[in-house]
Amino acid sequence: MADAVRSALAQGPAVAEVIAVDDCSTDGSDELLGRLAAGEPRLRVVRRDVNSGGCGSPRNTGIDAATAPYVMFLDSDDVLPAGAVDALLAAATEARAEVASGLCVRRELPSGSEQSWQEDLYAERTVLDEPSRRPRLVHDTLCVNKLYRTDFLREHGIRFPEGRFLYEDFVFVARVLAAGPRLALVPDRVYVWQVRRSAERLSLSLDRGRIANWTARIEACALAYDILLSAGQKDLARAARAKFLDHDVRMYARELGLRDADYRHAWWTRTREYLARYDAADWELSPAAPGRLLARVILASPEPRDLSRLRELAARPARLLPPYARTPEGDPVWSAGLPEVSLAPLLARPAATLPLAVDAELRPSARASLLRLRLHELYGKVAEAGPREVDVVWQARDDDRTRGRTTVALTPSGADVWVAEAPVDLAGIGSGTWDLLLTVHFSDGQRREVTAHALTGAGRLRRSAVPSAVYGVLLAQPYATHSGALALRLATGLRGVLTVARGRLRRLLR
The missing domain is CATH 2.60.40.10 (Immunoglobulins)
Structure with missing residues (x-):
């Protein structure tokens, strides 16, 4: 908590105020924040009366309390790198953009190894008149690597889901994109997301060992899709469904071998139920992509099957292991047991893009x-x-x-x-x-x-x-x-x- 607050204050004059929302904590955070605020006039502490059980409600409280023309969100475990706010603020004001977004770096602790999040989106400075010009924006589901114009959020009623709602970022970012803001993207590092996998209690998003986590993720992805579609953002909505296959399904499918039979059965059933909502146009986008082939197998089989082979297909980069089955007519298919899952789209791809x-x-x-x-x-x-x-x-x-x-x-x-x-x-x-x-x-x-x-x-x-x-x-x-x-x-x-x-x-x- 202290490092997060200090990193925000260290951004300099660009940060007019830091609003620390205490979600009725019991771990001494309120005392720590009080001591920090006593020596820093820019730091304002807002204490909620009842613990919300999630991250959305405290962030909404912060939006309501903000008086500055722009807002950012910072989780208590993370930090802002030097110059982050200056880079985003300069990009937003120069481009007259409602939203400015930059590169988030995921840092594993205690090793300190880092991996950039959605790096391709932030390869160069870009200004977009509207989000639909770059549908891949739906892959950047983080709310924290972005600067928002405060009146833009309030004018469109953009808020996080209240209470205990896992993956609240998915919904918030969908609401932002649905409003069609002008966006400025910068290649600068603007956020350090610190991950502690060895912690006794994992963060909500990392605790993937329970089926409730997958259920919550499906719910958030489904709601994000509905928000975009209802706003007339059809391209973004399609991209959101593609992202569910290419990112979410693949990530969890890689881990199925670590779970027990009850989890695997529940995961398979709930995934099939959601995939059944997809229409023909959802499947036509990049039909040979690994996530789509994997999802086709799940949808075609009522029970979990071929888990080891699916795990390899879900890898990055994907690997499609033998056997390489064909129909009697010679058409490539997933297996003799699932001939309805065609692998014919692979034949149209060059070797450099195949799941070798x-x-x-x-x-x-x-x-x-x-x-x-x-x-x-x-x-x-x-x-x-x-x-x-x-x-x-x-x-x-x-x-x-x-x-x-x-x-x-x-x-x-x-x-x-x-x-x-x-x-x-x-x-x-x-x-x-x-x-x-x-x-x-x-x-x-x-x-x-x-x-x-x-x-x-x-x-x-x-x-x-x-x-x-x-x-x-x-x-x-x-x-x-x-x-x-x-x-x-x-x-x-x-x-x-x-x-x-x-x-x-x-x-x-x-």
């Missing part, structure tokens, strides 16, 4: 660790493009470091597979968690960046202690991520090995 499947197996060894790769054919499209070679690189999970970059040839092995082997210098990679990233190059000049499906079974993902001339010993653990991709954990030296052993002992004792 590459199997990977890492064999740590004292002499020479080896990475074995196997690229699968996909209805003739891979052979048509002519796979030639593959770039291999290991990227650190917590930052942008890369290690072990090499390029190896792909050679045919039978009619439907190409194989490659790449040496892996484990000591040169070093300690940490590393994701395997591949780039397949084709003879026709195309290239496709992919991740690799981790082969399991027969001890393939066993932890190995490997002698090392550099560190004495390395502890290497190939593993499959939640989406089924191959990744690698490495601990170097005796100290690293002991750290892993202590961590494993603590988990066993718990």
